[in-house]
Amino acid sequence: MAIHLTKESKVLVQGMTGGEGMKHTRRMLAAGTNVVGGVNPRKAGRTVDFDDRAVPVFGSVADGIQATGADVTVVFVPPAHAKAAVVEAADAGIGLAVVITEGIPVHDSVAFITYARQKGTRVVGPNCPGLITPGQSNAGIIPADITKPGRIGLVSKSGTLTYQLMYELRDIGFSTCVGIGGDPVVGTTHIDCLAAFQEDPDTDLVVLIGEIGGDAEERAAAYIGEHVTKPVVAYIAGFTAPEGRTMGHAGAIVSGSSGTAQAKKDALEAVGVRVGGTPTETARHVLAVLEAGR
Amino acid sequence: MDLYEHQARQLFEEHGIVVPKAEVTDTPKGARVIARRLGGRVVVKAQVKTGGRGKAGGVKLAADPAAAELTARQMLGMDIKGHTVGEVMLAQPVEIEDEFYVSYVLDRAAGRFLAIASAEGGMDIEEVAAARPEAVARIPVDPVEGVTSATAARIAETAGLPPQTVDVLVRLWEVLVREDALLVEVNPLVRTRDGRIMALDGKVTLDDNARFRQARWGAEHSAHADPLEAAAAAKGLNYVKLDGEVGIIGNGAGLVMSTLDVVAGCGARPADFLDIGGGASAQIMADGLSVILSDPAVKSVFVNVFGGITACDAVADGIVRALDTVRLTKPLVVRLDGNNAARGRAILDERAHPLVEQVTTMDGAADRAARLATTA
Numbered sequence: 001m002a003i004h005l006t007k008e009s010k011v012l013v014q015g016m017t018g019g020e021g022m023k024h025t026r027r028m029l030a031a032g033t034n035v036v037g038g039v040n041p042r043k044a045g046r047t048v049d050f051d052d053r054a055v056p057v058f059g060s061v062a063d064g065i066q067a068t069g070a071d072v073t074v075v076f077v078p079p080a081h082a083k084a085a086v087v088e089a090a091d092a093g094i095g096l097a098v099v100i101t102e103g104i105p106v107h108d109s110v111a112f113i114t115y116a117r118q119k120g121t122r123v124v125g126p127n128c129p130g131l132i133t134p135g136q137s138n139a140g141i142i143p144a145d146i147t148k149p150g151r152i153g154l155v156s157k158s159g160t161l162t163y164q165l166m167y168e169l170r171d172i173g174f175s176t177c178v179g180i181g182g183d184p185v186v187g188t189t190h191i192d193c194l195a196a197f198q199e200d201p202d203t204d205l206v207v208l209i210g211e212i213g214g215d216a217e218e219r220a221a222a223y224i225g226e227h228v229t230k231p232v233v234a235y236i237a238g239f240t241a242p243e244g245r246t247m248g249h250a251g252a253i254v255s256g257s258s259g260t261a262q263a264k265k266d267a268l269e270a271v272g273v274r275v276g277g278t279p280t281e282t283a284r285h286v287l288a289v290l291e292a293g294r
Numbered sequence: 295m296d297l298y299e300h301q302a303r304q305l306f307e308e309h310g311i312v313v314p315k316a317e318v319t320d321t322p323k324g325a326r327v328i329a330r331r332l333g334g335r336v337v338v339k340a341q342v343k344t345g346g347r348g349k350a351g352g353v354k355l356a357a358d359p360a361a362a363e364l365t366a367r368q369m370l371g372m373d374i375k376g377h378t379v380g381e382v383m384l385a386q387p388v389e390i391e392d393e394f395y396v397s398y399v400l401d402r403a404a405g406r407f408l409a410i411a412s413a414e415g416g417m418d419i420e421e422v423a424a425a426r427p428e429a430v431a432r433i434p435v436d437p438v439e440g441v442t443s444a445t446a447a448r449i450a451e452t453a454g455l456p457p458q459t460v461d462v463l464v465r466l467w468e469v470l471v472r473e474d475a476l477l478v479e480v481n482p483l484v485r486t487r488d489g490r491i492m493a494l495d496g497k498v499t500l501d502d503n504a505r506f507r508q509a510r511w512g513a514e515h516s517a518h519a520d521p522l523e524a525a526a527a528a529k530g531l532n533y534v535k536l537d538g539e540v541g542i543i544g545n546g547a548g549l550v551m552s553t554l555d556v557v558a559g560c561g562a563r564p565a566d567f568l569d570i571g572g573g574a575s576a577q578i579m580a581d582g583l584s585v586i587l588s589d590p591a592v593k594s595v596f597v598n599v600f601g602g603i604t605a606c607d608a609v610a611d612g613i614v615r616a617l618d619t620v621r622l623t624k625p626l627v628v629r630l631d632g633n634n635a636a637r638g639r640a641i642l643d644e645r646a647h648p649l650v651e652q653v654t655t656m657d658g659a660a661d662r663a664a665r666l667a668t669t670a
Contacts, residue, residue, distance in 0.1 A: 080506055105474050105504035106400060113405050114437045129602075141572070143602045143633060158548020159572065163602045163632060164656070182547060184476070185405045211548055214402040237551040240558045245534050248547025248569045250503060251402070261555075278556045280657050 015076030031144030099125035123187025129159035129179035155193035156209035168283035182249025212238030225271035316385035325366030397479035411453035441467035474504030538563025562664035579612020596663035606638030
């Protein structure tokens with residue numbers, strides 16, 4: 001089953017004809033994603049050849065949906081145009097917008113996330129690697145060949161830590177891996193994914209990756225305590241981060257006493273979540289929990 | 295990016311929020327001249343990007359220009375919570391009748407901004423909020439509608455602020471939106487004896503991501519205090535200077551943060567955070583390595599790459615290129631995994647530099663780098 005993305009998903013790529021868009025559309029196609037079109041008003045009517053696939057370019061998301069029945073869009077457009085791209089996709093009635101673009105101003109993210117929510121469009125990201133349901137579909141930039149289909153669900157603020165855990169648990173495999181992004185405001189949260197994984201019959205265990213900044217992990221912990229019966233194993237990055245310094249992600253900053261890795265770890269452990277000290281130890285916890293449940 | 299008080303007040307002023315007359319200087323002599331210009335009696339305020347400045351002796355009243363010069367002399371160069379005072383602001387004193395607190399902050403959980411206001415400004419708002427939460431109004435702002443006069447009137451009424459503050463609440467929202475700020479705060483907002491509403495102190499945090507449309511954010515706003523950070527920024531690298539001895543380079547913010555933690559867990563301290571980002575080229579890797587190697591505090595370097603979008607052979611090429619241009623005097627521990635890892639490892643094996651060592655696991659490599667740094 002998987003969450004939010006399956007082999008039935010029909011994917012548009014906004015910004016497909018740009019450098020990043022071209023590179024990653026090729027990778028998505030190679031991973032089995034059903035990419036049904038690109039969007040670029042200036043190149044409408046053309047097609048782009050990706051090895052053995054010719055992908056049509058539409059002038060708008062609405063045209064793409066009308067022609068193909070697309071239900072997912074992956075957004076690669078530059079930060080200055082990202083807001084307009086998501087608003088257009090939401091207006092066209094797309095179900096899921098995956099925003100890969102990094103460096104979008106927070107005021108823009110607040111605006112398009114609010115707008116999309118009102119229109120019934122789920123946003124994943126911004127500044128995220130996207131999501132992958134191994135063996136079925138890949139919407140974004142997560143490398144597809146480091147793992148295989150399986151029964152672990154993964155939700156993460158960090159792209160590379162997603163890859164690291166996917167790789168360490170490659171022999172077990174994943175139902176869906178969702179990179180929600182490291183910005184202060186994101187469209188899909190840890191909690192949204194926990195709720196979906198809880199309902200997903202193909203997911204047995206959830207790996208949650210968090211980092212310093214905000215209180216998303218503490219809220220996720222409270223949610224787990226009340227609603228999640230499946231085992232959850234977590235990893236938190238940023239124990240050594242000094243106060244007041246942004247560590248790479250726009251949202252990864254410890255301010256005053258809030259947002260520390262320790263506070264997040266404590267909150268998760270208080271509701272019975274095992275928290276690994278390193279990515280490798282986290283993977284070992286997952287194996288131990290799966291072994292015990294067998 | 296946080297602004298200094300004097301920069302924040304400049305933005306307030308540009309958007310029509312009344313502030314006391316003030317000027318900034320970095321010399322005691324300058325303080326004397328400014329105090330004379332402002333009428334003699336002035337408040338001298340240290341310009342540092344940290345709270346608790348008043349309690350640390352960073353805000354003082356000076357009775358005349360000579361006293362202003364003396365106070366400025368004492369304040370300049372002073373350390374306030376790890377921040378060195380480089381400038382002081384001198385402001386005309388104001389006769390205060392009432393003090394309030396107002397701010398707009400990003401509510402990450404709700405994905406929108408929140409107005410926070412209280413009729414009890416001037417003191418530590420966190421303490422008021424903790425002791426008597428009912429004294430602090432928290433009102434979500436609709437992102438589409440923003441703060442209109444009607445919204446502002448509701449905020450003022452809920453918080454118990456006088457009606458004259460409505461205009462300031464609207465203008466402060468304009469500062470937030472037009473300047474792409476993540477936080478605007480006025481504390482205290484005061485009513486003077488003669489009935490004017492004035493912003494006596496303020497804090498503004500701008501969104502670095504909005505630089506592309508906020509053209510006037512010049513070098514002054516982006517100045518890096520640390521020379522290594524400035525050098526890294528000039529090369530477009532995502533770099534933070536820390537105070538340990540293991541230099542750390544990796545790809546992706548999450549993995550680099552994780553690497554710092556794992557190294558710390560092995561008993562050494564990270565000297566820095568350097569993220570070469572996704573899809574990094576050999577050039578970026580070489581640039582990153584040269585920045586780290588120029589840090590005299592670094593005793594060993596740990597390159598931790600999980601190739602996803604980034605290809606490990608490009609990373610290895612970058613390391614080899616750096617070895618050709620920078621004389622390596624410190625041990626380099628490299629862990630390559632993921633995309634093109636085998637090719638990357640082979641490139642480093644072929645170069646066979648005596649100070650470059652490869653370890654296949656992240657934990658093992660962190661342990662090795664930590665050991666090399668602490669026994670060096």
